Amino acid sequence: MRDELCRQLVTRSSSERMIFLAGDVGFMALEPLRAAMGPRFINCGVAEQNMITVAAALSHEGMESWTYTIAPFCYARAFEQIRNDICIQGLPVKLLANGGGYGYGVMGPTHHALEDYGILLTLPNMTVFVPAFREDIGQTVCRAGDLASPAYVRLGHCEKPAGEIVPSYAPWRRLLDGAAGVMIVVGPLAGSSWSVLRELDAVIRPALWVVTELPIGCNQPPPILIEALKRTRRLAVVEEHVAQASVGQEICRWLIKAGIGIDRFCHLYALGYPSGTHGSQAFLRQCSGLDPVSIGKAAMLLANET
Amino acid sequence: MWASTDPFSVMSLSKTALKQARQRLVGMHYRARAGHLGGNLSCIDAMMLVHHEFMGADDRFILSKGHSAGALYVTLWSLGRLRDSDLDRFHQDDTLLAGHPPAKGIPDIHFATGSLGHGLSLAAGVALAAKLQNVRRRVFCLTSDGEWQEGSTLEALIFVTHHALNNLTILVDHNGLQGFGSTDAVASMDPLHERLAGFAVEIRVCDGHDLDSMRAALATESNRTVMVVLNTVKGRGVPDVAGRIESHYLPLSAEQYARAIAEIEATP
Numbered sequence: 001m002r003d004e005l006c007r008q009l010v011t012r013s014s015s016e017r018m019i020f021l022a023g024d025v026g027f028m029a030l031e032p033l034r035a036a037m038g039p040r041f042i043n044c045g046v047a048e049q050n051m052i053t054v055a056a057a058l059s060h061e062g063m064e065s066w067t068y069t070i071a072p073f074c075y076a077r078a079f080e081q082i083r084n085d086i087c088i089q090g091l092p093v094k095l096l097a098n099g100g101g102y103g104y105g106v107m108g109p110t111h112h113a114l115e116d117y118g119i120l121l122t123l124p125n126m127t128v129f130v131p132a133f134r135e136d137i138g139q140t141v142c143r144a145g146d147l148a149s150p151a152y153v154r155l156g157h158c159e160k161p162a163g164e165i166v167p168s169y170a171p172w173r174r175l176l177d178g179a180a181g182v183m184i185v186v187g188p189l190a191g192s193s194w195s196v197l198r199e200l201d202a203v204i205r206p207a208l209w210v211v212t213e214l215p216i217g218c219n220q221p222p223p224i225l226i227e228a229l230k231r232t233r234r235l236a237v238v239e240e241h242v243a244q245a246s247v248g249q250e251i252c253r254w255l256i257k258a259g260i261g262i263d264r265f266c267h268l269y270a271l272g273y274p275s276g277t278h279g280s281q282a283f284l285r286q287c288s289g290l291d292p293v294s295i296g297k298a299a300m301l302l303a304n305e306t
Numbered sequence: 307m308w309a310s311t312d313p314f315s316v317m318s319l320s321k322t323a324l325k326q327a328r329q330r331l332v333g334m335h336y337r338a339r340a341g342h343l344g345g346n347l348s349c350i351d352a353m354m355l356v357h358h359e360f361m362g363a364d365d366r367f368i369l370s371k372g373h374s375a376g377a378l379y380v381t382l383w384s385l386g387r388l389r390d391s392d393l394d395r396f397h398q399d400d401t402l403l404a405g406h407p408p409a410k411g412i413p414d415i416h417f418a419t420g421s422l423g424h425g426l427s428l429a430a431g432v433a434l435a436a437k438l439q440n441v442r443r444r445v446f447c448l449t450s451d452g453e454w455q456e457g458s459t460l461e462a463l464i465f466v467t468h469h470a471l472n473n474l475t476i477l478v479d480h481n482g483l484q485g486f487g488s489t490d491a492v493a494s495m496d497p498l499h500e501r502l503a504g505f506a507v508e509i510r511v512c513d514g515h516d517l518d519s520m521r522a523a524l525a526t527e528s529n530r531t532v533m534v535v536l537n538t539v540k541g542r543g544v545p546d547v548a549g550r551i552e553s554h555y556l557p558l559s560a561e562q563y564a565r566a567i568a569e570i571e572a573t574p
Contacts, residue, residue, distance in 0.1 A: 019438070040438065042469075044465065045464065045468075047464065049423075049427070049458040049461055050427045050430070050458060050461035050462045050464075053430075053431065053458075053462075054428075054431035054434065054465065055431065056428065057417075057427070057428045057429070057430065057431020057434075057435065058431045058435050060416060060417070060431070060432070060435075061431070061432055061439070062439070063435055063438070081424065081458075084418060084424060085417070085424055085428065088418050089417065089418060090409070090410075
């Protein structure tokens with residue numbers, strides 16, 4: 001998605017208000033943006049805390065501030081800067097975070113982002129974008145860019161199955177119809193889930209939904225999803241994020257408040273590093289039960305009567 | 307020579323105004339039973355001087371050592387930017403005048419500070435924005451001396467020097483005492499001005515309680531970021547706490563308050 005991200009940012013950078021701060025990353029990805037923006041593209045070096053606060057101050061002075069670094073170096077390293085200087089101030093800084101979930105694979109846990117949106121959504125007025133497909137990037141850049149409040153964009157890889165056409169962008173989209181409940185997937189994992197569920201008959205599979213903007217409280221599920229939940233009372237939530245402060249937890253809270261009962265609930269989430277070893281994103285997903293086989297089993301669990 | 311614009315700098319700072327500010331500061335903290343008085347008293351002279359003589363309406367002041375919010379409130383009061391009744395609400399319920407500067411509600415305060423190590427990056431961003439927007443704006447950032455133990459402050463210093471932000475002046479309240487000991491005993495960077503001399507900043511050292519000494523340090527422009535190290539005394543003017551660690555936290559007793567007011571009054 002990074003090439004598309006760069007392309008969209010280059011287009012947006014025609015606005016003189018825009019300024020882009022990078023944390024010494026972007027090699028073989030952001031060079032066109034750097035060339036297009038000139039002095040408004042600043043490599044802040046290996047100093048993420050300073051980068052985030054400088055971005056906040058630039059935003060305070062009327063500029064459209066974007067920052068870019070590897071996800072944990074943003075939300076974890078500079079959390080207090082995000083909290084104090086962006087969110088308490090209410091400044092519309094846009095935080096681009098590369099490598100959501102296990103995206104950096106065998107690079108190891110220091111480079112993974114398993115608790116990012118849960119942590120950040122504790123902060124006031126924060127919106128999180130988790131674009132699922134390459135096709136989402138244009139709208140993500142526009143919507144995050146136009147937002148008058150802080151935004152965090154969790155970037156991953158596009159996993160769209162071959163031959164499929166992504167529906168027009170919306171925070172909630174139905175990718176597949178199905179009669180056996182509802183499966184909600186956060187971000188790029190929706191692509192892999194799509195590959196699995198499209199092989200199942202619509203009668204025995206859940207409807208597949210992707211959500212790409214959080215929190216749920218500001219982006220309520222659409223009526224047809226709610227209707228399907230009320231009718232089937234079966235729900236699976238799939239996300240590359242730890243269970244605490246997850247979308248799965250937040251949806252349960254929302255269901256209780258809405259008075260919607262669920263008979264069968266399945267939550268697939270990141271378990272951390274249960275094997276004690278390291279590996280690719282695919283390997284780490286498998287260890288957490290986020291791989292295609294596990295997603296297929298979750299779908300069947302919703303479908304089975306007993 | 308730096309030129310500043312109205313309305314802040316219409317007159318030079320008088321010793322009478324400074325004395326009134328110090329008394330108001332001590333009284334405000336005493337009535338609120340508030341601590342942090344020592345660090346307020348060490349920097350109020352510089353804060354008053356900068357606001358009265360060096361800042362124009364378009365300039366920015368960022369209080370990185372947010373625990374000296376009281377001195378900032380009093381300074382704004384001395385300029386007519388806050389009312390007496392505002393100061394009476396200091397540290398009270400439902401106030402805008404919290405123990406550390408608020409994010410919103412006071413037009414001359416631009417950022418919520420209080421966690422040390424943020425202010426210099428904020429100042430860097432404001433100074434950089436002015437450069438990019440071709441705005442003539444001078445930015446002042448007041449840090450504590452202990453704050454230079456924060457890694458983020460050094461990140462910020464690297465940034466401001468790399469970008470040659472010569473519209474930024476860093477003030478360091480070098481009172482030598484921090485939360486639980488002297489800066490020398492806790493994590494020494496003494497002499498601070500020599501430790502930081504390796505960065506591309508122009509360091510000027512002055513007496514932070516002598517107006518003429520500070521005027522000389524602040525007056526001239528540079529093609530680099532200027533850092534003014536203010537040699538100060540924590541709790542200055544309050545005999546019971548001056549130069550003592552107690553002044554970082556403890557509120558004044560009635561007797562200490564009475565002696566403080568008398569001491570400030572007697573100071574020429």
